[in-house]
Amino acid sequence: MNITCPNKSCAFPQNPSRDGFFRRKEDSKSIQRYRCKACGERFSSATFSDAYWQKRRRINGTLMKLLSSNVSQRRAAVFLGVSRSTVERRVPFLGRRCRRLNELHLKKIAGKVHNIQIDDLITKENSKLKPLTISVAVDEKRRTILGLEVSQIPAFGHLAHLARRKYGLRKDEHNHGLTRLFRKIAPLAAPEVLVKSDEHRRYPYFILKYLHRAKHETFLSERACVAGQGELKKLRFDPLFMVNHTCATLRANVNRLIRKTWCTTKDPLRLQDHLDIFMYYYNAVLLPQENHQC
Numbered sequence: 001m002n003i004t005c006p007n008k009s010c011a012f013p014q015n016p017s018r019d020g021f022f023r024r025k026e027d028s029k030s031i032q033r034y035r036c037k038a039c040g041e042r043f044s045s046a047t048f049s050d051a052y053w054q055k056r057r058r059i060n061g062t063l064m065k066l067l068s069s070n071v072s073q074r075r076a077a078v079f080l081g082v083s084r085s086t087v088e089r090r091v092p093f094l095g096r097r098c099r100r101l102n103e104l105h106l107k108k109i110a111g112k113v114h115n116i117q118i119d120d121l122i123t124k125e126n127s128k129l130k131p132l133t134i135s136v137a138v139d140e141k142r143r144t145i146l147g148l149e150v151s152q153i154p155a156f157g158h159l160a161h162l163a164r165r166k167y168g169l170r171k172d173e174h175n176h177g178l179t180r181l182f183r184k185i186a187p188l189a190a191p192e193v194l195v196k197s198d199e200h201r202r203y204p205y206f207i208l209k210y211l212h213r214a215k216h217e218t219f220l221s222e223r224a225c226v227a228g229q230g231e232l233k234k235l236r237f238d239p240l241f242m243v244n245h246t247c248a249t250l251r252a253n254v255n256r257l258i259r260k261t262w263c264t265t266k267d268p269l270r271l272q273d274h275l276d277i278f279m280y281y282y283n284a285v286l287l288p289q290e291n292h293q294c
């Protein structure tokens with residue numbers, strides 16, 4: 001790594017000199033110190049870490065695995081021997097880190113994805129009266145998750161009336177979520193990509209706008225095979241198997257997406273962090289392992 005002086009008003013930030021070590025108590029690592037020859041600023045290689053000032057950086061890797069393996073934040077805190085607030089604060093940090101890693105990871109398949117499946121998964125914020133939708137895009141051949149975007153939607157069906165009475169009008173931000181999703185997948189898709197989805201009324205507009213030469217195939221939604229697992233279909237051959245299976249994997253591994261659970265989302269932004277963490281773990285750790293075993 002090319003170390004430069006972090007002092008923004010420094011005239012010659014290049015070539016700081018080494019200035020001994022210190023032992024970081026938290027993870028027993030010895031960290032190189034530096035001293036800038038120009039301005040005298042003293043810093044260390046830890047200054048540039050994204051975990052700078054964290055007191056429990058030891059938990060970052062394990063916490064990522066636990067959050068992607070159906071463990072609640074409270075239980076993760078018990079396992080790791082840290083307080084609940086530490087775990088709570090670490091979720092947005094890991095979310096940011098994993099979003100960066102996801103971007104790097106997906107760059108490898110930029111322009112190479114020929115088959116994409118898209119679907120939306122409904123979950124809730126505290127109450128079913130405040131639903132959220134997660135727009136999911138999956139590479140049909142590689143099984144890689146290409147994007148997960150959370151957006152709030154108003155309650156629908158027989159709850160709509162009750163929800164309006166209790167919480168007032170709720171904004172529909174699904175279009176914003178789909179815009180974010182399609183902006184992310186547009187550079188990944190090959191020019192003549194084939195997109196498969198159900199007959200959701202909003203998809204054709206976005207496919208036309210962001211994937212100009214794409215072919216779009218739609219399929220009727222089918223009945224579920226197990227009560228409560230709407231994602232696994234009662235069909236011999238499910239044309240949308242890959243995206244349905246990914247949604248079922250999400251529900252099984254991100255604990256707040258399980259139906260009828262104690263754990264719910266209190267803040268849609270934290271759900272987005274959690275999903276980005278899972279996406280990184282799934283794409284970069286679980287999938288390569290499974291592919292290796294076949």
Ligand SMILES: [Zn+2]
Nearest residue numbers: 005010036039
């Ligand atoms: Zn300097």
